[in-house]
Amino acid sequence: MKNLRHNASARRQRGSYAVEFSIVFIFSFTMLYALICYGIMFALRFGLQNAAEDGARAALRYQTSWADRKSTAEAVARAQLPDLTLPVTPDVSAQRCQVLPGGANNCTTPTCGTSWDYRCQVVVTVTAxxxxxxxxPLPLFAVPDTLVGQASMMLDGKSP
Incomplete structure (x- = not known):
């Protein structure tokens, strides 16, 4: 009698391990996939930020004109990008912005000078x-398609 009960109980439990394994596997695989995706995203974002910072630092070197500063900043930022091995080519831009009172920026028509009210900064943006x-190539929920690295440095009021 005891043996019959044990066999009936075993038949009802058949397949329960497979169901438990499938639930745990789906959860574990989702977590692993999220870690890999966000790890790649953070590494790419870190590389873009470093390229923008290097470009902004390069713009601080003395140049004879703003056009020279801008081209140097963009060239240095682009030179840092091949280390990232990106599947896309990021856009690099450098612009001169006047810092207005209250923290706003005037990047369209900056008036730079030596006084505090006419201080300017260079802003280097790298957009991928x-x-x-x-x-x-799996479902990409909550993953941005655009990453931006941006850095700014205050320019000397006497510089072009």
Whole structure:
């Protein structure tokens, strides 16, 4: 009698390990996929930020004109990008912005000078669009397609 009960109980439990394994596997795989995706995203974002910072520092070197500063900043930022091995080519831009009272910026028509009210800064922006192509081809929920690295440095009032 005891043996019959044990066999009936075993038959009812058949397949329960497979169901438990599938639930745990789906959860574990989702967590692993999220870690890999966001790890890649953070590494790419860190590389873009470093390129923008190097470009902004390069703009502080003495140049004879703003056009020379801008081209130097963009060239240095672009030179840092091949280390990232990105599947897309990021856009690099450098602009001169006047810092207005209250923290706002005037980047369209900056008036730079030596007084505090006419201080300017260089803003280097590195934008990578199409980042999802760098990630594994699975459902990409909550993953941005554009990453931006931006850095700014205050310019000397006497510099061009």
């Amino acid at each position: 669009t199409g980042i999802r192509t760098a990630l594994p």
